[in-house]
Amino acid sequence: MESKRDSWSSRFGFIMSTIGAAVGLGNLWRFPYTAYSNGGGAFLLPYFVALLTAGVPLMIMEFGFGHKMRGANTLAFAKLNRKLEWLGWWPVMIPLVVCSFYSVVIAWCFNYLIFAFKGAWGKDPNEFFSSKFLAISSGPFDFDGLRWKIVLAVALVWFLNYFITKKGISNGIEKACRFMTPVLAILMIIITIRGITLPGAAYGLNWFLKPDFSKIMNGKIWISAYAQVFFSTTLAVGVMTAYASYLPKESDIVNNSCITVFANASFDFLAGLCVFSTLGYACYASNLPMDKVIKAGPGIAFVAFPNAINLMPGGALVRAIIGILFFLCLIIAGISSSISMVESFASAYLDKYVNTSRDKLVRNVCLGGFLGSLLFSTGAGVYILDIVDHFIGNYGIALIGFIEVVVLAYVYKAEKMRDEVNKYSDIKVGNWWVYLVKYITPVLFGYMTVDNILSEFKTPYGGYSYLALIVFGWAIAVGIFVIGKILSKKPWPDERVLKIED
Numbered sequence: 001m002e003s004k005r006d007s008w009s010s011r012f013g014f015i016m017s018t019i020g021a022a023v024g025l026g027n028l029w030r031f032p033y034t035a036y037s038n039g040g041g042a043f044l045l046p047y048f049v050a051l052l053t054a055g056v057p058l059m060i061m062e063f064g065f066g067h068k069m070r071g072a073n074t075l076a077f078a079k080l081n082r083k084l085e086w087l088g089w090w091p092v093m094i095p096l097v098v099c100s101f102y103s104v105v106i107a108w109c110f111n112y113l114i115f116a117f118k119g120a121w122g123k124d125p126n127e128f129f130s131s132k133f134l135a136i137s138s139g140p141f142d143f144d145g146l147r148w149k150i151v152l153a154v155a156l157v158w159f160l161n162y163f164i165t166k167k168g169i170s171n172g173i174e175k176a177c178r179f180m181t182p183v184l185a186i187l188m189i190i191i192t193i194r195g196i197t198l199p200g201a202a203y204g205l206n207w208f209l210k211p212d213f214s215k216i217m218n219g220k221i222w223i224s225a226y227a228q229v230f231f232s233t234t235l236a237v238g239v240m241t242a243y244a245s246y247l248p249k250e251s252d253i254v255n256n257s258c259i260t261v262f263a264n265a266s267f268d269f270l271a272g273l274c275v276f277s278t279l280g281y282a283c284y285a286s287n288l289p290m291d292k293v294i295k296a297g298p299g300i301a302f303v304a305f306p307n308a309i310n311l312m313p314g315g316a317l318v319r320a321i322i323g324i325l326f327f328l329c330l331i332i333a334g335i336s337s338s339i340s341m342v343e344s345f346a347s348a349y350l351d352k353y354v355n356t357s358r359d360k361l362v363r364n365v366c367l368g369g370f371l372g373s374l375l376f377s378t379g380a381g382v383y384i385l386d387i388v389d390h391f392i393g394n395y396g397i398a399l400i401g402f403i404e405v406v407v408l409a410y411v412y413k414a415e416k417m418r419d420e421v422n423k424y425s426d427i428k429v430g431n432w433w434v435y436l437v438k439y440i441t442p443v444l445f446g447y448m449t450v451d452n453i454l455s456e457f458k459t460p461y462g463g464y465s466y467l468a469l470i471v472f473g474w475a476i477a478v479g480i481f482v483i484g485k486i487l488s489k490k491p492w493p494d495e496r497v498l499k500i501e502d
Contacts, residue, residue, distance in 0.1 A: 005070070006169040007246050013174035015259055018243055020177040020336030022234045022264040023184065025105055026331060029300040031268040032208065032275040034228050036294065038221045041211035051265055054444060057231040057256035057436045058401075060429060061408055062235060064421040067246035067253060070501060072347035073238035076245070078492070078501050080412055087400075087407060090484035092238040092348045094396045095341030096365070097480060100372035101385045102341070103161070104394035106334035107153035107377070108133075108302060116309075116323025119316070121128060125306035126295075137379030140387065140468040142302070144379030154373045155499045160335055162366040165342045169246045173343060177336055184332045188270050191325050195277035198312070207290045208272050226444050233264055238341045240456035242347040254425035275300060282308035301330060342366065352492060383464070386470050391473035392460055394452040396480070402445035405425020409438045415494050 008014040035043045066144060077088035111133065115121055119129040130136050137144040166175045174319035215221050229378065234240065240260075244253075282293050282304070295304045309323045346362055376385050415432040422428045460469060492498065 002062075003201065005172070005246070007248065008174055009170045010174075011179050011251075011256070012168070013254065014247060015263075017173050017177040017340070018203070018256070018260040018268075019263045019335075020181045020184075020245065021180075021239050021340035022232065022260060022337075023333050024232075024234070024269045024337035025102070025109075025298075025330055025334050027232060027264070027267050027333065028271045028275070029297055031228060032272045033294065033296055033300060035114065036207060036276070036290075037296075038224050038474065039212040039215035040207060041209040042213050042216050043221060043225060044209075044211075047228060047265075047268075050222075050225040050229040051261060052229050054226055054441055055233050055235075055261045055265075056138050056258055056288055057429075057443060058230075058235050058405065059067075059233060059240060059261050059432055060421055060433065061256050061405065061417065061437055062240040063244040063247075064141055064255045064417050065408060065412070066241035067247050067251060067416075068420050068500075069245065071245050071351045071497075072117060072242035073344070074348035075351035075497065076241055078352075079406075079498050080217040080407075080415065083398045084407065084411070086488035087403060088238070088348060088484045089487045090481055091236060091400050092242075092345045093480035094237045094392055094400070095344045096238065096369065096394055097372075097476060098237075099161070099341040099481055100369050101335065101376045101381075102156055102338055103157040103369065103373050104150065104159045104381060104385065105298065105333060105371075106338065108298075109148050109330040110153040110156060111149055111336060112306070113324060113327040115306075115332065116327055117320050117394055119306075119310065119319060119323070121306045121310075123310065125310070126299075126303045129306075134382060135379055136382055137299050139436035140380050140383035140464060140472060141387065142380055146329075146374060146377050147379070147381070150377045150381075151374065154377055155370060157335070157338065158366045158370040158373070161338050161342050161369070162362055164339050165366075166347060166362040168358060169343075173339055176339065180332045180336050184329060184336070185267075187325050187329045187332070188267065188274060191322060192270055192274040192277070193328070194322060194462070196332040197276050198277065198281035200281040200283075200284020202280065203283055204276040204278070204290065205273065207280070208276035222443075223448060227398075227448060228268075229314075230401060230445075230448075231397065232268060233261055234337070234408060236346040236397050237341075238348060241341070245347070246382055248430070250424045252425045253421040254427045254429055258427070275305070278308045279304055282311055285311035301326075313392065337445055340370070350495070352490075354494070354497070386462060387464060387468060387472040388476055391469075391477045394456070395449075395477045398445060398448045398452060403440060405437055405441050405445060407430065409434075414438050446484075463464045 011467050055205050066075055069079045071079060073092050074085060074088035078085040135147060164172045167173065228485060254478065279290065283290055305326060309319050312319050312322060342362065342365055345365060346358065349361060350356055350358060418429055418434055460466060
């Protein structure tokens with residue numbers, strides 16, 4: 001039974017946890033490939049602008065909101081206005097869905113960690129990944145049974161989610177992230193140093209860093225930069241609001257926000273150096289151009305990187321060590337993010353139903369999550385994952401981000417929040433911050449949402465059938481909104497918690 005709200009035991013623990021939540025699997029493949037396909041070094045300019053004009057302001061907004069309301073997403077929005085409670089439930093439903101397939105990708109990493117000891121992917125990592133390991137079926141409705149190696153690893157991932165999150169903020173998440181986040185940074189630096197010292201590394205880094213300024217005036221490049229920042233920093237899904245709600249009253253919101261955003265960006269950049277220097281060596285060793293070596297999305301981790309490891313000098317032991325370190329990085333980044341997804345919902349639920357046992361709630365969430373993950377552990381799992389990820393990102397996070405920033409900027413009032421976040425912060429935000437969150441960010445989120453919808457109706461996503469898109473895409477995207485609305489209609493056991501503290 002929860003009688004008193006938990007809190008972070010130290011600022012360092014809070015920062016390590018927020019960085020751990022933000023840095024995930026996508027940092028190690030989404031950012032490098034996004035930069036590569038959007039002008040290389042030229043992409044870094046719009047990306048940096050997006051960090052300053054969207055990443056930092058939105059992080060300040062979510063930290064400030066959770067900290068002031070002393071509650072996770074549900075309680076925070078209910079305190080603002082009881083009629084807005086649905087906007088608290090809707091975002092925290094997204095991490096539950098995401099974690100169901102995210103845990104499967106972490107499970108792939110656990111398998112590949114074992115494969116790395118003897119290079120079990122063989123001479124053709126692409127064939128091994130798709131045909132032997134995943135044994136991909138013919139389509140999203142051809143389930144073709146469970147992949148038991150993946151199921152066993154998924155069970156381990158959900159056990160870790162349960163074991164860490166059930167202990168709460170200070171004894172569970174904080175202790176875990178105080179260890180995992182620094183270790184992740186050290187491991188990333190080690191394999192990056194190894195990558196940039198390989199022959200041909202300069203060729204790969206040239207693809208990553210050489211600017212193609214002919215693309216800089218393309219609006220799509222800028223939208224890609226803002227999308228990368230939005231999705232990479234774990235905003236608009238209730239995680240950062242929940243984490244900030246456990247901060248002491250006299251906390252430096254602005255500094256904490258800047259540290260979190262720029263630390264996450266540093267991991268993005270480090271991942272780019274690591275991936276492209278290693279792939280540059282693969283090009284050098286195989287005498288193939290970059291566009292024949294690099295694979296979009298997870299293919300970077302499970303096809304392109306194993307292929308690069310196969311070509312590395314130094315013998316089987318060195319190749320095994322590099323492989324183990326790389327997949328260990330992916331596992332740590334994945335777990336630190338997945339526990340934040342579970343906590344986002346757990347905090348929201350426990351704030352409303354304070355007499356609920358955290359252990360029982362987290363156990364039920366993780367058991368349900370594991371059962372949901374089984375769908376993604378079938379032969380059709382990759383197809384379903386692709387569809388769900390697309391719809392959740394495009395019609396969940398972008399749309400919620402738009403509504404959230406408008407509500408906080410105009411209903412809560414950006415000017416009021418500016419004064420609150422400045423109260424204990426060494427660096428003060430001025431009218432520029434108010435201007436960004438009231439005008440610039442809503443326009444960006446709104447444009448992304450409209451553009452996504454228009455693109456959807458022009459061409460069916462990924463060439464999938466309309467039935468598959470409806471069942472695994474639209475149904476889930478709309479379903480989580482409906483569930484959020486239903487949960488928001490339930491009365492609060494004790495409405496005294498809805499009073500905003502001074």
